[in-house]
Amino acid sequence: MRNSLRLAVVGAALSAISFASAANAAATATATATAEVLDTLSLAADSALDFGQIAANTGGTVTVGSDGNASKTGTLVSTGTRAPAGFTVTGSAGATVLVSLPDTSAGPVVLSLNDPSWDVGVQGPLPTMELDSFESDITDVALSATTGQGTFKVGGTLTVGSAQHPGVYNGTFDVSVEYQ
Amino acid sequence: MSQFPRFRRALFGLAALGSVLTAVPAQAQGDLLVAPTRVVMNGGGSAEVVLSNIGSAPATYRITVELRRMDAEGDFSDVAEESANAVERAALDMIRYAPRRITLLPGQPQAVRISARPAPDLPDGEYRVHMGFRAIPAAMTPEEAAKEAAAGGLSIRLTPVYGITIPVFVRKGRLEASAALANPRFVKDGEQTFVELDMSRTGQRSVFGMVEGKTARGEAVFQQRGIAIYPEVTQRKLRVPVTPEQQAKLTGPIRIEYRELPENGGQLIAEVTSAIR
Numbered sequence: 135m136r137n138s139l140r141l142a143v144v145g146a147a148l149s150a151i152s153f154a155s156a157a158n159a160a161a162t163a164t165a166t167a168t169a170e171v172l173d174t175l176s177l178a179a180d181s182a183l184d185f186g187q188i189a190a191n192t193g194g195t196v197t198v199g200s201d202g203n204a205s206k207t208g209t210l211v212s213t214g215t216r217a218p219a220g221f222t223v224t225g226s227a228g229a230t231v232l233v234s235l236p237d238t239s240a241g242p243v244v245l246s247l248n249d250p251s252w253d254v255g256v257q258g259p260l261p262t263m264e265l266d267s268f269e270s271d272i273t274d275v276a277l278s279a280t281t282g283q284g285t286f287k288v289g290g291t292l293t294v295g296s297a298q299h300p301g302v303y304n305g306t307f308d309v310s311v312e313y314q
Numbered sequence: 315m316s317q318f319p320r321f322r323r324a325l326f327g328l329a330a331l332g333s334v335l336t337a338v339p340a341q342a343q344g345d346l347l348v349a350p351t352r353v354v355m356n357g358g359g360s361a362e363v364v365l366s367n368i369g370s371a372p373a374t375y376r377i378t379v380e381l382r383r384m385d386a387e388g389d390f391s392d393v394a395e396e397s398a399n400a401v402e403r404a405a406l407d408m409i410r411y412a413p414r415r416i417t418l419l420p421g422q423p424q425a426v427r428i429s430a431r432p433a434p435d436l437p438d439g440e441y442r443v444h445m446g447f448r449a450i451p452a453a454m455t456p457e458e459a460a461k462e463a464a465a466g467g468l469s470i471r472l473t474p475v476y477g478i479t480i481p482v483f484v485r486k487g488r489l490e491a492s493a494a495l496a497n498p499r500f501v502k503d504g505e506q507t508f509v510e511l512d513m514s515r516t517g518q519r520s521v522f523g524m525v526e527g528k529t530a531r532g533e534a535v536f537q538q539r540g541i542a543i544y545p546e547v548t549q550r551k552l553r554v555p556v557t558p559e560q561q562a563k564l565t566g567p568i569r570i571e572y573r574e575l576p577e578n579g580g581q582l583i584a585e586v587t588s589a590i591r
Contacts (some may be wrong), residue, residue, distance in 0.1 A: 176347035176368055177478050188468050219474055222474055225351065228524070229540035232390055234479075245470065248428065254535070265472070273389065276555055292470070298446060302469045306451055309476040312382070313351040314543035 175225040177311050183288060186214030190298035200271040200289040210294050218287040223275055223311050227282040230276050234310040235268040235288060242266035242293070245305030260301040265307065267291040274312065344449020346478060351540070352522070353428060353445075353482045356408035358408070360429040363480065365447050367418035374417040376445040377426055379409055380479065384544040386424055387551055390493075405441035408432050408484060415450075430484040438487025440519040441544050448477030463580060481542075483520070491517030494585040495541060500561065501553070508553040509536065511530055512568065515543040515550075523574045523583055524551060527564065535563045539575065564590050 185196050186204070204216035220232070223231055236243055242264035251300015252260055268290045275284040290308055347366040348406055367373050381393035381402045393402060411428045418424060432441065444571040496512045516522055524539040538554050556564070572584040 155443060165496055172350040172351040172364075173352075174347055175351045175480070176345070177476060178368065179346040179474060179476055183316070183474065185470055185472070189417055190468055190471070221476065223345075226426060226539055228537050229351075231540070237392060241450055245472070250470070263470070273480055274553065279537065288474075294468070302471055304471050304473075306473045306475045308448070309474050310446065310448070310479050311477075312479045313481065313539055314544075 143275055154203045164272055165191060173174045173226050173229075175223070175231065175311070178222045178224075178308050180220035180285070182216055183219035183290065183307075185292050186212055186216040188212055188292075188294060190294050190296070190300075192300065193294050193296040194294050195291050197291040198289045200287040208294075211212075218271075218289040219309070220285060221299055221309065221311075223277060223284045223286070225277050225282055225313075227277060228279040228314070230281070231277070231284075232248050232312040232314070233270050233273050233275060233288075234308075235270055236307050236309075236310055238266035238268060243305055243307045245260070245292075245303040247299060248304045250283055261295075262303070263291045263295065263298065263301075263305075265290050265305060266293075268307065303305045328336050336409075342573075343371045343452060344371055344373040344375070346373075346375065346422075346447055346449060348447050348490075351480050353480065355428075355430050355484045357484070358430045358432050358484055360364075360427060361482075362427055363370045363445065364423050364424040365416060365418070365421055366423035369449075370420050372417060372419050372452045373452075374415065375447075375477075376448055376450050377411065377416070378448070379406060379411065379443045379482075380400075380446050381406070381470050382444045382479075382481075383571060384542075384547050385549060386552075387403060388541075393508045394554070401439065401441060402510055404436055405443045405484065407444050408441060409482065411445070415556075428482060430482075433482055435450070436486060437488065438518065439577055440489060441481050441483075441484040441486070442520075444479040445482050446477055446479045448475050451475060475580045481525065485519060487518075489519040490515065491515060491519045491521050491545075493521045493572060493584040495525075495570055495572055495584050496587065498568065498588055498590045500564075506555055508555050508560070509538060509564070511552045511554070513541075513543055513550050513552055513584075515548055518545065521583055523572055525554065526571050526573065527554070528569045528571070529563060530569075531568055533563070535560050535568075541572070 187235040189211040191209040195208045196212045198216045199203050200218045206212040226260050245263045247261045270286050270288045279283045345368045349364050353361045383560045408430045415426050425453040498511050500509050501510045522542040526537045527535050562572045567587050569587045574581045
């Protein structure tokens with residue numbers, strides 16, 4: 135059960151060990167065990183992208199920057215805690231990873247009203263809001279030479295319509311760290 | 315950016331509209347770890363990548379195969395499957411992997427098996443895909459949705475689908491490649507200073523390694539690991555962030571080396587000795 139051994143070790147120590155030369159060792163009767171420590175890369179979400187509290191009024195945009203600055207346009211009211219999403223990357227000391235954000239050149243991320251009882255025939259199309267202009271404070275994360283850690287933040291712009299229908303709006307956006 | 319004092323804006327909101335509602339921050343779920351961070355299969359074969367749930371809740375992960383292209387800045391761009399070129403198409407066609415969806419308890423790892431069999435008539439070369447590991451966000455229960463909707467107002471539930479991609483290479487035939495470094499210089503972006511470098515590559519495969527800058531006395535001042543030049547580019551830039559202390563040491567001729575990683579033998583790929591301006 136080479137795999138289960140390998141996995142158990144990964145689970146415990148966050149690095150994988152395999153006995154790659156087990157076959158050779160058996161053939162030569164010399165007890166050589168090779169431990170291969172694999173590079174690991176992990177990603178953890180520290181905080182969510184938060185647009186705070188919004189009252190739509192006649193609409194506008196709320197922008198939360200990756201630097202933590204929030205701003206708005208239009209007549210909507212934006213209050214409360216507005217914060218960018220934060221992530222921590224952990225990998226080999228001194229390594230570089232790239233950060234990929236949604237490419238909204240082809241279209242924004244759409245948040246849809248979560249209302250199973252919405253009747254398109256009677257009430258019209260399901261209300262949506264749009265999220266775009268994603269940006270991060272850094273695009274190349276250089277992991278610390280001592281701890282192997284790096285952090286980055288992601289902000290974006292939310293567009294709210296005039297008299298935006300009240301309710302819960304759901305949406306997802308993709309963030310990837312990419313090893314070269 | 316003009317910023318009203320927050321209390322004033324809050325007061326205005328309450329007075330004018332009275333329907334200000336809370337946004338619900340998404341729950342952090344789906345933290346993940348992947349090992350190893352790149353896979354090279356010479357002539358095809360099979361390999362394993364371990365995915366582990368390092369979050370505090372069970373999570374379901376989706377495993378995908380995607381295409382990326384490197385540009386002259388060293389950044390990646392997505393390539394949609396329908397705009398794949400012949401080499402990318404061949405890479406997608408030859409890679410098999412399973413499972414494609416894994417549910418893991420906190421702390422639980424599982425291996426994803428990858429195999430590749432390049433067709434015999436395929437030209438020699440390096441074929442590459444990027445394997446993505448991303449948590450599928452947990453859906454809101456109807457009860458949660460009903461509760462939030464009943465509260466009225468505008469509420470936003472934004473869930474990041476976050477993950478890791480690693481490159482998977484299949485090399486067919488005997489492939490050679492070499493690289494060169496040129497023109498190290500200081501550039502500033504905001505407050506941060508970088509050593510910027512032109513890297514070039516020739517041959518039929520990618521090169522990968524670490525870049526290290528040393529003074530004339532042999533003191534290593536900066537080092538960056540995990541730097542690749544992919545076959546689709548012959549040149550890329552590299553930016554290494556340096557602190558003011560590091561910058562102060564980078565006077566006179568500096569030897570910059572591009573080496574394979576120590577675990578791959580540490581062989582010198584390219585070097586340049588030059589003053590950094």
